[in-house]
Amino acid sequence: MKVGVIVFPGSNCDRDMHHVLTDVFDLNAEFFWHEKNLPENIDAVVLPGGFSYGDRLRAGVIAAHSPIISDVKKLAEKGIPVLGVCNGFQILVESGLLPGVLLKNESLNFMCEWTNLIVKNNKTPFTNKLELNQKIPIPIANGEGRYFVDEQTLEQLEKNNQIVFSYENKVNGSVSQIAGVCNSDGNVVGMMPHPERAAEKEINQIDHKPSSLIFESLVETVGMKK
Amino acid sequence: MSFQEHEKLHIEKNVKRELTTTESQILAAEWSEHCSYKSSKQHLKMLPTTGPNVIVEKGYDSGVLDVGDGYVVTVHIESHNHPSAVEPFGGAATGVGGVIRDILSAGTRPIALFDGLRFGNIETDSHARWLFKNAVAGIADYGNCLGIPTIGGEVEFDECYKNYALVDVAAVGFGKKSKLIKNHANIGDLVILIGGSTGRDGVGGSQFASDALEGEDRSAVQIPDPFIEKLIIEAILECRDQNCINAMKDLGGGGLSCAISETAESLGIGIELDVKNVHLRESDLAPEEIMISESQERMLVIASPDNLSKINSICDKFRIQCSVLGKVKEDKMMHVKNGNETIALLPADFVARGPLISREKSKPKYLSNLPVAPEPQNNLSFTDVLLKLLSSPNIASKHWVYRQYDHEVGIRTVIKPGYDSSVLRLDNGKSLSVKIDGNPKHCYLNPRQGAIGCFEEACRNVVCTGATPIGMVDHLQFGNPEDPEIFWTFMESIEGITDFAKSLNIPCVGGKVSFYNETNDGPIKPTPLIGVLGLIDSSPLHPNPPSENDVILLIGETKDELGGSEYYEYIHNFVGGTAPSVDVSNSKKNMESVLSLISENLVKTAHDCSKGGLAIAISELCIFGKVGCHVNLNKVSTLSTEKILFSESHSRYILVIEKSKLDSVKNILSEKNCSFSELGIFTSDQIIFESDSNPVLELIVDKAENNYLNSLGKIIQNG
Numbered sequence: 001m002k003v004g005v006i007v008f009p010g011s012n013c014d015r016d017m018h019h020v021l022t023d024v025f026d027l028n029a030e031f032f033w034h035e036k037n038l039p040e041n042i043d044a045v046v047l048p049g050g051f052s053y054g055d056r057l058r059a060g061v062i063a064a065h066s067p068i069i070s071d072v073k074k075l076a077e078k079g080i081p082v083l084g085v086c087n088g089f090q091i092l093v094e095s096g097l098l099p100g101v102l103l104k105n106e107s108l109n110f111m112c113e114w115t116n117l118i119v120k121n122n123k124t125p126f127t128n129k130l131e132l133n134q135k136i137p138i139p140i141a142n143g144e145g146r147y148f149v150d151e152q153t154l155e156q157l158e159k160n161n162q163i164v165f166s167y168e169n170k171v172n173g174s175v176s177q178i179a180g181v182c183n184s185d186g187n188v189v190g191m192m193p194h195p196e197r198a199a200e201k202e203i204n205q206i207d208h209k210p211s212s213l214i215f216e217s218l219v220e221t222v223g224m225k226k
Numbered sequence: 227m228s229f230q231e232h233e234k235l236h237i238e239k240n241v242k243r244e245l246t247t248t249e250s251q252i253l254a255a256e257w258s259e260h261c262s263y264k265s266s267k268q269h270l271k272m273l274p275t276t277g278p279n280v281i282v283e284k285g286y287d288s289g290v291l292d293v294g295d296g297y298v299v300t301v302h303i304e305s306h307n308h309p310s311a312v313e314p315f316g317g318a319a320t321g322v323g324g325v326i327r328d329i330l331s332a333g334t335r336p337i338a339l340f341d342g343l344r345f346g347n348i349e350t351d352s353h354a355r356w357l358f359k360n361a362v363a364g365i366a367d368y369g370n371c372l373g374i375p376t377i378g379g380e381v382e383f384d385e386c387y388k389n390y391a392l393v394d395v396a397a398v399g400f401g402k403k404s405k406l407i408k409n410h411a412n413i414g415d416l417v418i419l420i421g422g423s424t425g426r427d428g429v430g431g432s433q434f435a436s437d438a439l440e441g442e443d444r445s446a447v448q449i450p451d452p453f454i455e456k457l458i459i460e461a462i463l464e465c466r467d468q469n470c471i472n473a474m475k476d477l478g479g480g481g482l483s484c485a486i487s488e489t490a491e492s493l494g495i496g497i498e499l500d501v502k503n504v505h506l507r508e509s510d511l512a513p514e515e516i517m518i519s520e521s522q523e524r525m526l527v528i529a530s531p532d533n534l535s536k537i538n539s540i541c542d543k544f545r546i547q548c549s550v551l552g553k554v555k556e557d558k559m560m561h562v563k564n565g566n567e568t569i570a571l572l573p574a575d576f577v578a579r580g581p582l583i584s585r586e587k588s589k590p591k592y593l594s595n596l597p598v599a600p601e602p603q604n605n606l607s608f609t610d611v612l613l614k615l616l617s618s619p620n621i622a623s624k625h626w627v628y629r630q631y632d633h634e635v636g637i638r639t640v641i642k643p644g645y646d647s648s649v650l651r652l653d654n655g656k657s658l659s660v661k662i663d664g665n666p667k668h669c670y671l672n673p674r675q676g677a678i679g680c681f682e683e684a685c686r687n688v689v690c691t692g693a694t695p696i697g698m699v700d701h702l703q704f705g706n707p708e709d710p711e712i713f714w715t716f717m718e719s720i721e722g723i724t725d726f727a728k729s730l731n732i733p734c735v736g737g738k739v740s741f742y743n744e745t746n747d748g749p750i751k752p753t754p755l756i757g758v759l760g761l762i763d764s765s766p767l768h769p770n771p772p773s774e775n776d777v778i779l780l781i782g783e784t785k786d787e788l789g790g791s792e793y794y795e796y797i798h799n800f801v802g803g804t805a806p807s808v809d810v811s812n813s814k815k816n817m818e819s820v821l822s823l824i825s826e827n828l829v830k831t832a833h834d835c836s837k838g839g840l841a842i843a844i845s846e847l848c849i850f851g852k853v854g855c856h857v858n859l860n861k862v863s864t865l866s867t868e869k870i871l872f873s874e875s876h877s878r879y880i881l882v883i884e885k886s887k888l889d890s891v892k893n894i895l896s897e898k899n900c901s902f903s904e905l906g907i908f909t910s911d912q913i914i915f916e917s918d919s920n921p922v923l924e925l926i927v928d929k930a931e932n933n934y935l936n937s938l939g940k941i942i943q944n945g
Binding site: 009010012013016019020033049050051054055056109110111112113141143194197200202203 | 456457543633634639
């Protein structure tokens, strides 16, 4: 059983994610540099947050062309769980693994603050231990976090149950207050907020349990495979 | 560029020939005030620098503190004032970059940033707003991209910074003691430049920073590239992990000239290099420009030739450039070549140790002519005053600022920005509490006590989280040191800081002096800034919101010290009166008492009482807990209501105590002979202060909250 944490030049939440996966949830996680290949027997892939390539051109767009992305696509097609957080989400939409785009926040500023998520789909490998409409206190930290799709696509997302998380309040101008989506198969999930920053009691004074359930869902999913 | 008479004599005596163009440029950069500390070096020696936690190694650009279990914390502070006053975004961003590389050069990973920002009046001056907004954006852009959380700092506005900016950045690093770089070199080792290319940006930056700001010399401002910096951090740490680095230094002020001469001098070696080997951003750079360019994101590494291939492959992985400039020699000379031609050949210690200057000092005349108190104003009620103070940009919440900084990345931030002191968790289960503080309004009226006050305030803030201060850094910012009156204020500050550091056994582990901070209207107010690091053996005391019936306890004495207060300056537009002084023995006693109450688990929340005085400190707690209070001012002292509410006397803490624990708290405080008063309780939805059984101030908490939380954002929206 192994979770791959992909590291792009400029990733900066890779070590945080690795810490939470290994030290808090006892998963076997390993870093993979973006020019390396992913082994076929990997059980889950996480694209962590940060500023891959310094957000040049547009957040995530250069990393979406990294060699490792073709391996991620192959694994995703096989149904392996893939999670993209923040810049990882941006990379997933730029590489076409997830629908939509992420635009500059309505405030035009970088925003680092705590917010509440609402669970909209609890059937994915990262949400199966959460209740539908459960609240998750969690921080966001991004400049380009405003999710956008056209009306037609939005209808499709709603129809296919592809909206995984929405913000409780208007945070950044996202369409339908969307904070996270999945692909039509449900195994690839992208979210702007940072669950790895909210899953430990020490750094989350509000309630760390809901975010923990995101990781425990993964434990349950990959654990069943063992 | 010109040398002063005594510098010319020093050159004649030691070199005994004409300097080459490159040599002149190297010496001008290295002997600038900015690099050589020629006015201050001999005085900085008075600061105590040793202590049980301090690790001293040669050539470190940052202070190193042992935090136990094989781990160390590193810390450094710098400013980037002149560049930020011209180009606030790039100036502030490159200020962040520079201080981070100082942390990196000890072999530790940077884990937190703090910034102290000072500008003119943002309410009336659109240029000050522009400087402020862009300096914040520059810090956010750089720190966020690197993934180093900006977790604390302060922002202050004062007319003395009109058309100018003070941008101070402190960085903290963390690592294993065994992985610290033990700076050393062997003959034949390679001298390697890793990182960004060298260009014309920042040429002459040190001299630019060593003179009053007259023109907007944009070429002297460096260009930031946080992506390259991030790659350098990871590459250098990987080189460190593979034991490839013998010695390391950041390229900052003075560029290669400074890095080469200081490295050679501190290691007692010679260095020979060829400027043709430096990777360049533009091909037509003159050799002397290469030597003094302050292009950012560059590190100088000394490594054994056996490790070159490892270093090359690490740099290849991160796609950063790496050039072998030359090698280590025995002769203790700094030898610069351009191909086969020698363009500079000087003893390294001669370059690195510029001749010092004894500056004259005399007590400023203004200090003898300060007015005592403002004319009384009867039109404002205390309620009006409190509302106005809560929306003063110096007091109002800085949420607009710190929400632009990623303060969570790294998942160490246990106490987040917006409280007294931010706290980081460390890998050994301990916690590190850090705070920086300055107070130019107090320092202007009393440079010595003002500086001590900044120091004490930073200590109080870390104490409020349950931390014991283990080290400090200072950043001393003044006007032109050639003016004896300004130099007197510098000497007063450093003597005050030294006395307090010695009394409390808090070693100074790093610092910086910045002179020539002058605006068109004259020098800035003396602005020493103190950063204090505190260590907690386990988890910190979290700021818990006060609730109904919790008791309000004041530790410390409130004195007739309204001079330099926000009340005098913001409400009365008055500069004068008696600024607060620190009584060292009370300071110590109060710190120890608060720490022991916290360790006994008797305190719900501890809050520092400082800017805006008692009225603001208690109001902040009410806003935090969304609860009112009922406070009897007669319990504080017999001073007038105005003085009790707004005096900024030091050594005071507001403690929130649960009723059930009050007796134990009182017993301990009485045993310690610590001065305290029980002021009242948190209750209802109104802030009520009463004196002689009559309310003197009544304010609904919601109203207070609105002013406190939204004022800064509103000012910024005005464009």
